[in-house]
Amino acid sequence: MWWYTLPMIMYTFFDTYNFSGKTIIPFNTHAGSSDGGTYQTIREFEPDATVKDGLAISGGSAFDGSTEDAVKSWLAGLE
Numbered sequence: 001m002w003w004y005t006l007p008m009i010m011y012t013f014f015d016t017y018n019f020s021g022k023t024i025i026p027f028n029t030h031a032g033s034s035d036g037g038t039y040q041t042i043r044e045f046e047p048d049a050t051v052k053d054g055l056a057i058s059g060g061s062a063f064d065g066s067t068e069d070a071v072k073s074w075l076a077g078l079e
């Protein structure tokens, strides 16, 4: 999350590539904004892609490992 949205490089990424027919699995780190609506933004950018439920975790908890179980359970749910 940067300034309540995707970092600009991600806008460029979605502008540059065609994700029609692809599956996008979003995830991000943040400092309090969670996904900030960015997964919905990705769905709007890529209407012909399948965008799965993502996982937002705070940068601090990613660093200290306290969200490891949440990551594992999210990954298992994607199978």
Ligand SMILES: Cc1cc2nc3c(=O)[nH]c(=O)nc-3n(C[C@H](O)[C@H](O)[C@H](O)COP(=O)(O)O)c2cc1C
Pocket: 001, 002, 003, 004, 005, 028, 029, 030, 031, 032, 033, 034, 058, 059, 060, 063
């Ligand atoms: C320019 C900039 C803007 C940011 N804007 C947000 C924001 O709007 N919301 C948020 O939750 N975190 C924001 N962050 C925090 C980053 O998401 C966070 O630094 C990143 O996820 C990595 O986590 P960490 O710094 O705890 O390692 C911002 C960080 C930077 C450098």
